[in-house]
Amino acid sequence: MSSKAIEWGLLPDTAESVDGRLVIGGCDVIDVVEEFGTPVFIYDEEHLRRRCREAVAAFGEGVAYASKAFLCKAMAKVAHEAGMHIDVATSGEMHVALAAGVPGGRLVFHGNNKSSDELATAIDVGINRIVVDSFDEMDRIDALVAAGRPAPHILLRINPGIEAHTHEYLQTGVPDSKFGFPLTDGIAAQAIDRAVTSVSMQYQGLHAHIGSQVFDVDSYGRAIEAVARFVKESNADEFSIGGGLGVAYVEGEEADSITTWADRIFNAVTASGISARVLAEPGRSIVAQAAVTAYTIGTIKVVPNVRTYVAVDGGISENPRPVLYGSGYEAMLPRSSDSDRPLRARIVGKHCESGDIIVREADLPADVKVGDTLCTPVTGAYGHSMASNYNKVARPAVVFVCDGEARLVVERETMDDLLAKDVG
Numbered sequence: 556m557s558s559k560a561i562e563w564g565l566l567p568d569t570a571e572s573v574d575g576r577l578v579i580g581g582c583d584v585i586d587v588v589e590e591f592g593t594p595v596f597i598y599d600e601e602h603l604r605r606r607c608r609e610a611v612a613a614f615g616e617g618v619a620y621a622s623k624a625f626l627c628k629a630m631a632k633v634a635h636e637a638g639m640h641i642d643v644a645t646s647g648e649m650h651v652a653l654a655a656g657v658p659g660g661r662l663v664f665h666g667n668n669k670s671s672d673e674l675a676t677a678i679d680v681g682i683n684r685i686v687v688d689s690f691d692e693m694d695r696i697d698a699l700v701a702a703g704r705p706a707p708h709i710l711l712r713i714n715p716g717i718e719a720h721t722h723e724y725l726q727t728g729v730p731d732s733k734f735g736f737p738l739t740d741g742i743a744a745q746a747i748d749r750a751v752t753s754v755s756m757q758y759q760g761l762h763a764h765i766g767s768q769v770f771d772v773d774s775y776g777r778a779i780e781a782v783a784r785f786v787k788e789s790n791a792d793e794f795s796i797g798g799g800l801g802v803a804y805v806e807g808e809e810a811d812s813i814t815t816w817a818d819r820i821f822n823a824v825t826a827s828g829i830s831a832r833v834l835a836e837p838g839r840s841i842v843a844q845a846a847v848t849a850y851t852i853g854t855i856k857v858v859p860n861v862r863t864y865v866a867v868d869g870g871i872s873e874n875p876r877p878v879l880y881g882s883g884y885e886a887m888l889p890r891s892s893d894s895d896r897p898l899r900a901r902i903v904g905k906h907c908e909s910g911d912i913i914v915r916e917a918d919l920p921a922d923v924k925v926g927d928t929l930c931t932p933v934t935g936a937y938g939h940s941m942a943s944n945y946n947k948v949a950r951p952a953v954v955f956v957c958d959g960e961a962r963l964v965v966e967r968e969t970m971d972d973l974l975a976k977d978v979g
């Protein structure tokens with residue numbers, strides 16, 4: 556962190572400073588806040604569309620947007636219109652994508668514990684691919700097909716046993732993981748044999764997602780090397796590397812673009828002798844930098860010789876990443892987006908937890924005051940999608956900004972919403 560103005564590269568593509576005020580998608584962020592209130596997720600729609608188109612250009616047909624990063628109908632439409640498939644990991648995500656008008660044939664269905672009902676729905680909507688994760692799931696597909704459903708096209712999720720350099724909770728390809736068929740003890744080979752010879756599954760190939768927020772491309776190279784033999788020996792038509800491309804959240808971090816990531820993946824795939832079509836499922840790298848969260852500062856508390864606390868009207872309910880993963884963020888005031896930020900402060904929320912920290916060590920302009928709008932950039936991924944109602948805090952609104960227009964795409968929850976399912 557530094558006392559300088561915010562690093563502009565962390566902001567959405569169309570962000571600009573107009574007389575010092577932060578403007579995104581042609582909309583003044585403070586005007587958006589006046590119209591929709593805080594906290595609010597403000598997404599740059601052009602940024603979203605550009606990243607989706609970049610992914611399609613880099614990987615081609617079949618590249619899927621991992622909707623767990625951020626999903627609502629408007630987002631599903633953006634990804635679909637740009638030509639992406641949509642990766643859904645539950646029947647809930649599937650429901651939202653279908654409600655947005657995305658055909659079942661454009662969906663890829665993930666999950667380590669899919670129920671028979673979920674699998675049946677997936678087959679009934681004509682799912683494009685099911686990424687099969689266990690022998691129990693194979694049993695359930697066998698039963699559904701035996702009962703008259705068509706055999707779905709499937710990929711098998713392999714656990715390559717690779718430690719990706721990222722937070723432990725974000726690693727999925729390590730030996731001790733609940734995801735996929737391990738390469739050890741002949742288990743992956745057994746799963747492939749069963750899928751290839753099964754009449755209830757149309758085997759398309761293999762899938763290996765090693766984790767999320769991965770910066771080190773060598774981790775992918777090692778995963779690709781580990782599974783290459785199985786891809787070739789099973790005559791797989793497709794090989795999916797999953798998602799996981801890391802993004803910069805704070806000053807000084809540097810991340811590959813989707814295009815560069817794809818080039819590196821293709822190089823590693825070619826080097827390993829795989830000729831199957833390469834697929835991918837980026838999530839975070841499509842949406843993370845597209846959004847800022849805007850809050851209102853309600854309390855500033857100086858604890859002498861310790862620190863300054865700046866409390867905003869949100870917290871771990873709409874951004875649990877700092878407490879879950881120790882993730883870092885920057886902060887800025889959209890009224891003074893070019894200003895130096897010499898004041899070191901801790902940005903906290905309004906929840907009843909000492910761990911309710913949004914930015915552990917933030918830099919802010921010296922004249923920050925109660926009532927100011929404060930923005931945290933790079934909140935487009937795993938923020939709204941991980942939001943909760945902890946402390947009965949209503950989830951924020953989501954607004955897309957584009958060409959000078961601000962469009963509400965997810966309404967702010969109301970107090971009545973908090974009671975909507977209470978029947979006692």
Ligand SMILES: Cc1ncc(COP(=O)(O)O)c(C=O)c1O
Binds near residue numbers: 621623642727837840
């Ligand atoms: C199977 C799978 N694919 C894709 C992704 C998306 O990863 P990211 O958002 O890091 O690109 C995830 C994230 O956990 C995943 O589990």
